[in-house]
Amino acid sequence: MDAPAFEGCRFGLEKVSMNDYPGRPAAVLFIPGCNLRCPYCHNGPLVTPPFPENLVSFAEAAAYLRKRNKVLGGVCLSGGEPTLFPEIKALIEAVQDLGYPVKLDTNGLLPERLKPLRPDFIAMDVKTSPHKYRLLGTADGGRIRQSIEQIKASGIPHQFRTTVVPGITDEADLDAIAELTAGSPWVLHNFRNNRCLDPAFEHIPPLSDALFRKLCGRYTPDDRSLILR
């Protein structure tokens, strides 16, 4: 049964992605609206209104998911920031009721909304040191510590992710994030300077592949998987 609470809500739908659910081909439902303004964000159209017109209803997404259940191995709920959606708990359960494991992407800024959720996988972006979140449009960066601890203690499979962005994520920030997320899988991405929310970031060169790998190569403890992309 489709969730009536979602009538009138609209979502972005990527029908198949090989990169958004570890080890599974997955559909991605994008939930518009975000409480951060990361200047390098590639999802600008979903951060602030007006949102794109080609969004779909949950009923349309559910119809697609029912048809593709032999091909897809999961559904990723992404954004924007999915925990801002008032019905996020019911949305996760509605997708699970369709027979799909759900991966939730979050920036971790709302630990109290994250806590009651029971997705099958959580990926939290840890963008920089907590005190530097002002560069991303908030003074509440300290709240990410709480989300990190909650996720670690939740028993839910998870990973933390960091995009290495010149001027936002330097070596000291990576050291701080490594300490905060110790013991859990950590995925490091190199910044891409295309389609950025702040066009000024399109003129900032990313680290060379060699420098990125050298910088990240410092983090190789045995108790975690570290993936470079």
Ligand code: SF4
């Ligand atoms: S990168 Fe994520 S958290 Fe940052 S503005 Fe974009 S959607 Fe929001």
